[in-house]
Amino acid sequence: MSAPTSTITAVTPEGPEVAAVPAKRRRLRFVANPKAATGLVVLAFFCLIAIIGPWVAPFDPSARSSDLIQAPSGKHWFGTTHLGQDIFSQVLVGTRGVMFVGLLAGLVATTLSILIGVSAGFLGGAADDSLSALSNVFLVIPALPLIIIVASTIPSAGDLMVALVIGLTSWAWGARVLRAQTLSLRRRDYVEAARATGESTWRIITFEIMPNLTAIIASGFVGTVIFAVMSEITLAFIGISTISEWNWGTILFWAQSQQALAQGAWWWFVPAGLAIAVLGTALSLINFGIDEFVSPRLRSSGHMRVKTKDGHSVRMRVGFTPVLSSKQAPVTPVVRRREEEVA
């Protein structure tokens, strides 16, 4: 978590110049994590396409042409549909809707989960009981069928509406995690100290508790974005949200309804699906980066196998202290002696 940097600044007497160094290094460490870095780069790429996509698309995604169901070529990079529409343009233009819904739904859900989770954890008592019950109910009720029903009952479900429906139904997981963490922070010494100095509840929550929840909030946000993107594409795929707005799900919807499979038109659904998978992977990688940043134990990289001088190799492992015996060592390791006793 990012909080320790601020305590260092407060404690060290050397002044801001020295204190600035650890803060900088810490921030870099997150980006230096190869998983997080890869994820961020890919995410930035998709954001860029979301912004410039409609301008750089070579064709109008809805424009028909005489090139019906054509395989990828120089003119149509991802091939064409049954109406001669350019699939490459559809993917480019569709990115904006996907990113917009994902980020907005993530934002709505994260805000809700902070409000509900942190107040439940901090207030305790009856407020906690009722808020936890509420989030558990939302957690157990299958979200996707609920979203499908709500979205299909709304007369015209545009991007904004879909994002709101997804955001309003998928906050429960984040709220649960935040509540648990707040509960463990609530009785820490520094919070008690803040309370003793007479700070208001809201100040304690925003300035003492929230900074320590940053990582959890971030990973909850990323997780919700993944879920929102998947849900939105699913809604478009089964034909609930308006098919006049392009997104990757709409492409798959047309591919499915026009029997792209039976016609062997693999290029119709492969690019959109791959784009979903790559975006999802990028977001998951960012989440792994956050997880590993918070709890370094989870890191998989690192030198795990150590060779001793006499050729034994020992695998280092958390929670297990290897006894490296070498002939030069004057003291025989404890483990050896016990083995002899047993024998």
Next chain:
Amino acid sequence: MKFLLQRLTFYVFTAWAALTINFFIPRLIPGDPVTSLINKFQGQMSTDAINSLYVLFGLDKNASLWSQYVDYWGQVFRGDLGLSFTFFPTPVAEILRQSLPWTIALVGITTFASFMIGTSLGVLAGWRRGSIMDGLLPVTTFLSSIPYFWLGLLAITLLAGPDSFFPSSGGYEPGLVPSWNAEFIGSAVQHSLLPAVTILISSVSGWILTMRNMMVTVASEDYITVAHAKGLPERRVMVSYAARNALLPNVSGFALSLGFIVGGTLLVEIVFSYPGIGYNLFQAVGSKDYPLMQGVFLVITLSVLVANLLADVAYLLLDPRTRKEG
């Protein structure tokens, strides 16, 4: 016992909440799609059927909200979920009764299998951290980021075809009549292989990951060090000490995420035109069949609640601490 009672109360509460949400959704949304459907089938429906739809969708503007609510509950308890418009004039309850076994067989078995496989692989990956198993993680991440339905589409293109062993759609050979004979069961299994593999591939990685992370956390506990120091065999420490403790949060996570998983797997049924409730939902959405949609939501929610209860019983058996007080 106290633990189980607590959970039971919670599930009853959730079931009530789900039914209430189901009651309010058609009433809060502007527009009235059901009346037009009723008008379309005017003359073909009995007065009873029209009445039950009036109760379910709150079309009777004269009744107070409370009396509508009471009527709604009475009707749900009688198992009357209205008539389906897609399969007119079959009642929704009848359609769901036919398709639920298919979904339970496909989604139930694959979800359970994927949990078991994923957890075992996660135990290995967490225990041998830094070995080849870690190289598996990016691959599984990628697989879990693929939407179920897209993987299904891909599987159909690559593996199914007119002369392939795998059928591309349906739950059994079109000519067969559902019954408990070898021919039908064989055909049903053959039809479910591809959807099952699709669900397995995309859902297994989540379990691998959570179990791995749990194992890594547990591996640094003192009792693991003690077990090593006692000279217990590696296998025993891994399975009986580390995995057993790491499993607990995974089981409760399994219970909580069932709602998410089931939602995703329903889509596989759509791609494969599998005769389960996911496919019903798809048909209902396509023809704006609101009674069927609501019925599907209700049945899915109740099934998830039952599955949750089962997971709680499993937790009870695994964790002696919950059994301590009588």
